[in-house]
Amino acid sequence: RWAAGPARPGRFPCRYAVGLDRMTLTVSAATRTHARSAPPLDMSISGSIVFSSPNPKTKNKPTTSVTGLAPCSRTSPCASSPPTGRGMMEGAVLCAANHAPLTPLSFLDRSALVYPDRPAVVAAAGDAPARTWRETRARCLRLAAALAGLGVQRRHVVAVFAQNVPAMCELHFAVPMAGAVICALNSRLDAAMASVLLRHSEARVLFVDAALLGVAREALRLLSDAGATPPVVVLITELLDGCDDEGSTPSPGASAEHEYEALVSRGGPPEFAARWPADENEPIALNYTSGTTSRPKGVIYSHRGAYLNSLAAVLLNDMPSMPVYLWTVPMFHCNGWCMAWGVAAQGGTNVCLRKVTGAAIFDAVSRHGVTHMGGAPTVLGMIVHAAPEERRPLPAGRKVAVMTGGAPPPPVVLFRMEALGFLVIHSYGLTETYGPATVCTWRPEWDALPAGERAAIKARQGLHHLGLEVDVKDPATMRSVPADGATMGEVMFRGNTVMSGYYKDAAATAEALAGGWFRSGDLAVRVPGDGYVKIRDRSKDIIISGGENISTIEVEAALFAHPAVAEAAVVGRPDEHWGETPCAFVVAKKGERVEPEEVVAFCRGRLPRYMAPRTVVVVEELPKTATGKVQKFALRDKAKAMGSLSTSKL
Numbered sequence: 001r002w003a004a005g006p007a008r009p010g011r012f013p014c015r016y017a018v019g020l021d022r023m024t025l026t027v028s029a030a031t032r033t034h035a036r037s038a039p040p041l042d043m044s045i046s047g048s049i050v051f052s053s054p055n056p057k058t059k060n061k062p063t064t065s066v067t068g069l070a071p072c073s074r075t076s077p078c079a080s081s082p083p084t085g086r087g088m089m090e091g092a093v094l095c096a097a098n099h100a101p102l103t104p105l106s107f108l109d110r111s112a113l114v115y116p117d118r119p120a121v122v123a124a125a126g127d128a129p130a131r132t133w134r135e136t137r138a139r140c141l142r143l144a145a146a147l148a149g150l151g152v153q154r155r156h157v158v159a160v161f162a163q164n165v166p167a168m169c170e171l172h173f174a175v176p177m178a179g180a181v182i183c184a185l186n187s188r189l190d191a192a193m194a195s196v197l198l199r200h201s202e203a204r205v206l207f208v209d210a211a212l213l214g215v216a217r218e219a220l221r222l223l224s225d226a227g228a229t230p231p232v233v234v235l236i237t238e239l240l241d242g243c244d245d246e247g248s249t250p251s252p253g254a255s256a257e258h259e260y261e262a263l264v265s266r267g268g269p270p271e272f273a274a275r276w277p278a279d280e281n282e283p284i285a286l287n288y289t290s291g292t293t294s295r296p297k298g299v300i301y302s303h304r305g306a307y308l309n310s311l312a313a314v315l316l317n318d319m320p321s322m323p324v325y326l327w328t329v330p331m332f333h334c335n336g337w338c339m340a341w342g343v344a345a346q347g348g349t350n351v352c353l354r355k356v357t358g359a360a361i362f363d364a365v366s367r368h369g370v371t372h373m374g375g376a377p378t379v380l381g382m383i384v385h386a387a388p389e390e391r392r393p394l395p396a397g398r399k400v401a402v403m404t405g406g407a408p409p410p411p412v413v414l415f416r417m418e419a420l421g422f423l424v425i426h427s428y429g430l431t432e433t434y435g436p437a438t439v440c441t442w443r444p445e446w447d448a449l450p451a452g453e454r455a456a457i458k459a460r461q462g463l464h465h466l467g468l469e470v471d472v473k474d475p476a477t478m479r480s481v482p483a484d485g486a487t488m489g490e491v492m493f494r495g496n497t498v499m500s501g502y503y504k505d506a507a508a509t510a511e512a513l514a515g516g517w518f519r520s521g522d523l524a525v526r527v528p529g530d531g532y533v534k535i536r537d538r539s540k541d542i543i544i545s546g547g548e549n550i551s552t553i554e555v556e557a558a559l560f561a562h563p564a565v566a567e568a569a570v571v572g573r574p575d576e577h578w579g580e581t582p583c584a585f586v587v588a589k590k591g592e593r594v595e596p597e598e599v600v601a602f603c604r605g606r607l608p609r610y611m612a613p614r615t616v617v618v619v620e621e622l623p624k625t626a627t628g629k630v631q632k633f634a635l636r637d638k639a640k641a642m643g644s645l646s647t648s649k650l
């Protein structure tokens with residue numbers, strides 16, 4: 001168990017651990033270059049690593065992989081595990097009576113007892129009745145048994161390629177109940193990337209939404225062409241009625257080795273018991289990052305981290321018991337920002353929405369009495385830009401809480417959401433921090449401020465919540481930046497809800513966690529007074545023009561204030577004289593016309609001249625990832641192809 005840094009198999013004298021209850025070692029790593037920030041960094045890792053050896057006489061090698069420690073029995077008093085007794089008082093013991101591995105599986109057990117007949121999962125569209133928590137638990141257990149029957153063992157990866165259908169909610173419990181690791185793949189992956197991720201994850205079973213079967217089939221073909229063993233395929237055919245998404249109808253003759261409902265009904269060996277984790281650090285999920293800036297990385301979540309961040313997310317969302325949660329956050333994105341488990345913690349109802357549009361959101365809110373939902377700023381954009389005939393009145397007497405995050409929310413969008421009667425909660429995080437990691441905690445004294453100022457405050461990323469520490473640091477010296485609103489540093493995290501590591505990528509893990517902090521790659525300042533973090537840009541996105549840093553987020557905020565602009569993204573356009581100049585890509589609101597020169601003039605009225613875009617390109621739509629983030633690398637390519645605005649004076 002490392003205080004800092006990952007265990008690297010084969011690196012430590014593991015053989016000395018056999019037969020010992022506990023050993024401690026300190027490791028100093030060599031100087032290495034930190035790839036995100038150019039300057040070289042001295043990295044010292046020190047920590048204790050603990051091996052438990054159930055029988056000193058056995059020749060078992062202790063486990064050093066990120067997948068977990070040697071298991072202890074959940075029911076026997078743990079003499080050697082839980083692994084640390086340091087700091088305990090005389091007479092204190094750690095044993096089965098006072099210690100159990102933290103796992104979100106406990107939420108399902110409790111909800112099945114406390115809310116047995118309350119609705120657990122329902123489709124937003126159609127007339128299918130909701131499944132209760134009692135039914136849901138029983139179905140998950142049968143599905144877990146069926147997975148065991150298919151040969152799934154502890155720590156095997158089970159992939160899911162699906163939109164937000166009810167099966168997704170169930171699989172978040174059924175897969176870990178089989179002892180396995182859920183890997184929810186981005187539903188907008190193309191076949192080539194899906195096959196790469198299936199190969200990398202070595203998924204044993206693949207659950208495929210029938211709506212995505214065409215892509216999945218092609219991915220499986222590519223997988224076998226590459227000589228990899230294809231997973232067992234299970235087809236999910238829920239909610240296909242009324243699914244009007246292009247390409248969402250199952251291909252003719254759709255078939256798979258197994259069908260989801262048949263598997264649930266059949267179950268598995270009758271003696272099957274849910275395989276709870278023996279150690280809370282065992283993996284529960286493998287999540288690939290969005291691939292906004294680079295190739296997706298496989299982030300490992302532990303039962304412990306998932307448990308803690310699910311509860312934190314419930315608190316962050318201000319969720320009382322029995323909330324009604326609308327699934328507008330993709331469940332494949334950080335397990336729906338941990339709400340795939342969190343809703344169960346409060347006996348809530350999961351309202352599953354296949355296709356997110358402004359109209360579908362308003363419909364679901366009014367039909368199901370939605371109390372909470374979430375979404376990237378693009379989802380908020382769909383709400384504020386919904387046509388009048390698509391809108392429905394919001395519930396009287398209470399606000400619908402919407403957690404936003406995943407990308408910087410423009411203040412004007414926050415302002416319009418609040419004007420419509422939604423309560424927006426702004427959170428920031430990364431796949432590596434189990435999704436939500438900070439929150440812009442609202443202070444009552446801000447209520448009296450003018451709406452524009454309130455929105456500007458809410459657009460800040462705020463401070464950490466449970467189980468995590470956040471800081472803004474100079475990545476070279478690791479010193480915290482002052483809260484002066486001007487000095488920029490990199491946002492860093494440490495604590496209980498930082499990933500276990502990148503799957504099969506020890507070097508990337510070591511780099512991301514160097515110095516005992518997880519480095520986010522986001523550049524930020526701290527606001528004077530409250531010290532709230534305010535992100536200025538991703539380090540890869542910031543524009544450097546004539547030696548000045550330009551935050552693309554600030555330029556975009558100015559563009560969003562333009563009455564005819566629906567969406568905007570700013571990138572650097574290479575320039576022979578300035579290095580880069582700001583180049584804006586904008587989408588006009590329905591029925592509006594955008595004149596590039598007028599937009600430039602508009603921005604010059606709101607921003608220092610050097611920050612205002614020098615180029616404005618009007619486009620039909622912006623390239624986005626499935627999580628709603630603008631793929632700036634694609635726009636940078638376009639800007640690069642335009643060439644330099646100025647001619648070099650050299």
Ligand SMILES: Nc1ncnc2c1ncn2[C@@H]1O[C@H](COP(=O)(O)OP(=O)(O)OP(=O)(O)O)[C@@H](O)[C@H]1O
Nearest residue numbers: 289290291292293294406407408427428429430431
């Ligand atoms: N509330 C927010 N405000 C500003 N930026 C945010 C917010 N929430 C998330 N982000 C951005 O999203 C990033 C995390 O995204 P995610 O982990 O989904 O994958 P990605 O970083 O987009 O993909 P990849 O790492 O593969 O490029 C953060 O580093 C940050 O840049």
